[in-house]
Amino acid sequence: VLTLKASLVGVNHFLMVELKALKGDKIKETSKFKRENSALKKSLDAAKACNNEIESRVS
Structure with missing residues (x-):
C-alpha cells in the first residue's frame, strides 16, 4: 500500500510539473x-498613413 501511495504521489508530482x-x-x-x-x-x-498621404496628393 505504501509503495502504491508513493508511486501515486510521484505520478501526481510529475503531472503537476508537466x-x-x-x-x-x-x-x-x-x-x-x-x-x-x-x-x-x-x-x-x-x-493607412501612406494611403492617406497618397489620397491627399491625388485630390
Whole structure:
C-alpha cells in the first residue's frame, strides 16, 4: 500500500510539473502572438498613413 501511495504521489508530482511546463509554453505562445499582432497593427497603421498621404496628393 505504501509503495502504491508513493508511486501515486510521484505520478501526481510529475503531472503537476508537466502541467506547469504546458502553461509556460502557452504563455510564451500567447506573448509571441501578441507581439506579432502588435507588429501587424503597426504595419497596418503605416499602410493607412501612406494611403492617406497618397489620397491627399491625388485630390
